[in-house]
Amino acid sequence: MSDLHIYNTLTRKKEKFEPITEGFVGMYVCGPTVYSDPHLGHAKSYVSFDVINRYFRYLGYKVRYVQNITDVGHLTDDADQGEDKLQKQARLEQLEPMEIAEKYTYKYFKEMDQLNILRPDISPRASGHITEQIQMVEQLIEKDHAYVADGNVYFDVTSDEEYGKLSGRDLEEQEAGVRVETAEDKRHPSDFALWKKADEGHIMKWPSPWSLGYPGWHIECSVMSTKYLGENFDIHGGGIDNQFPHHECEIAQSENAHDQPFANYWMHNNMVTLNGQKMGKSLGNAISLHEFFSGDHELLNESWEPEVIRFFLLQSHYRSPTDFSEEALSAARSGLKNLHQIVKTIDDAEDGEGEPFDLESCRSDIESRLNDDFNTAQAIGQIFEHLRPLRSQIEDGNIPSNIDEVKAFIRAMIDDVFGLWPSKSGGDEELTNSLVEILLEIRSEARENKNFELADKIRDDLESLGVKVMDKPGGTKFRIDN
RNA sequence: GGCGACGUGGCCGAGGGGCUAGGCAGAGGACUGCAAAUCCUCGUACGGCGGUUCGAAUCCGCCCGUCGCCUCCA
Structure with a gap:
């Protein structure tokens, strides 16, 4: 296969990759909600997309890799109820929500750095794009794809006949299987929040035309991907667990607001156990x-x-x-x-x-x-x-x-x-090598004199320091493992 | 209940109608003072039962099992 092919979740097929602009790739990958320590699941997702990013660059593409930091709007509970994840953690740790966001953002980058993951070109924060999110919600209301209910704004899924195309669901079947309580001011159980009115005690909130509140979880990705990559861009990635509802909702919002396709290729990494x-x-x-x-x-x-x-x-x-x-x-x-x-x-x-x-x-x-x-x-x-x-x-x-x-x-x-080059050994490498060589010369002399006791002691002692000694036909070689 | 994925040799893991995946571990051999390292050789594996086919691990059906989504998660 000489051309690059990508499995597109949207079509359930491998497709030849054809960028919107020759030589350029715009890629958006859902980033972490920064309220707890990064885990193996993050590693799998971001290592996968890291190699994808790196390979595009290797092929000569100019890549703009955008990965958001979710620091607001992600609720602990289902069906657009419950507490903001960051706010909850802030309460537990007795910190400001923004302190939580900063703390776990730093941890996230630190550990991704350790995994040798290249940093995204842009790491936009949801809380830094409230204005744009409000604007997009307004657009959707204007186009009759969203409605206001008591200070909340919901996306009207029945206004989008393509809703469900990414995850292969249809609304009618969904209704029968719904086993979560839904907010009672929604018209349809599958409608999802674009804007939520803040409850009493909610800390992270912003003024909007509808209420003092905060954005829904899905809208941030629609807004930030569009802002930095355009209304139609090449690749949107993320964990397969986000295929529904998150990505499905992103598509619905974006395509109905902009009247054109959102991401051309959807890529989903699988889960970790x-x-x-x-x-x-x-x-x-x-x-x-x-x-x-x-x-x-x-x-x-x-x-x-x-x-x-x-x-x-x-x-x-x-x-x-x-x-x-x-x-x-x-x-x-x-x-x-x-x-x-x-x-x-x-x-x-x-x-x-x-x-x-x-x-x-x-x-x-x-x-x-x-x-x-x-x-x-x-x-x-x-x-x-x-x-x-x-x-x-x-x-x-x-x-x-x-x-x-x-x-x-x-x-x-x-x-x-691949990002798998042998790790750099620390300084003093030359000195160490010279010292080991001196010891090995002594050992060679010992071996020539059949003094194997001394020869083996040198080898064993070096080995215990992580220096592996190997007598090869062409002479003795060594390797420092650390 | 609905949707989907998967079950590969001791372990991990690609592949996907006839043609060697690969890694790790293991066995034998070469080399070595002994090792280590390296090299060579070795496994004829695809959950079960049927079916399609000249031929199935690969396609179809059923069954069993695991996992995921439908609810926050990458």
Whole structure:
């Protein structure tokens, strides 16, 4: 597959990607509601879209990647009832809602940074776009797609004959199955809030033509995507759990307000489970990313490096569910370590005069997998497939004549696209290397004198410091693992 | 109850009518003072029962099981 194809949730098919403007990609991905610690689900979603973002750039597209920060309007309860999530957390932590937003926004970025996720080009806050949200609600009222009821404004789903097209639902069936109480001032149970009047005690509220209140959850994404990407843009992504109602509502609002298609391609990543179970606070298995990184949770036996989690996620497809277990992570950790060693051997090779490496077939085998709806799992398979023999060739001293070109490609793919380049070792690298070499010289002498006791002691002691010693045919080599 | 996805060798995980995925773990061998590392070789797997077909893990039906959405979640 030489052209990039994307599975579009809207059409339930893989489609060739054709940008609205040649050479440019506008991508909006639903960001976090910043009221608690980031967890594995965030990791899966944002690692997936990170590689998508990176691959577009690799292909030469100029990407504008927008990801919102939801800091208002997301209610704890269903059917447009209940408390604002941030306000509730603020009460629990005895902080201002905006302190909660800032605190968890910082945490979010910090942990996404650790996962080596490139930051979005724009991270707009919902609370910073209240004016625009009010304007859009006004537009919808003018066009008779929304109505005011006692200071609340609801979107009228019956005014949109396409409502349900993303999630494949129809309104009549929905009604029968509705098992949540709905706000009594709605005309139709599936109508959703565009603006809510603030209850007494509600802290985050703004004046509007209808009431002192706050925006509904869905409207922020419609507004911010449009503001930064236009009324019609290329890609809208997010977790599959947001397909309904969130994304369905976004489409309804945007297309009825603007009378044109909203996003051309809808992409949804699948969910994460932990030991086969959905994560949830009530199940006691909600482990935050921070806890994974530190190992500080009763369900964890050890800590897991962000890079291992990233690699593990990329070994499955973004549209498949991912089950986390320490056994699976452990296998991923070994695999990643091997990949790092392979890459390092290649990257250290210089001045080749041997048979050239078949870079074109390597490149096309990897790219074709990514072009097929970003199949990172297969692409990683191809990386191993091509790079293992290359390492062998190099270790045999037969360094390919096109080694520089090969190195550039590997860096572009593994570092720039996958974000899995070997981690940088700290300073003093040269000194450490020299010291280890001195020890190994002593060890060589000991071995020549058949003083294996001393030789093995040096090796064991170095090993306990994370320095692996390997006696290869061409001489002793070492590797520092940390 | 409605909608949808999935069930692949010891584990993870792609694929998807006949053609090697890959990773981890494991076995044997080469190499080694012993190791480690590396290299070579090895698994004939697709939930169950039927059906379609020359041929099914891949298509169809039923059943079993898991998961998700329908309610906040990425």
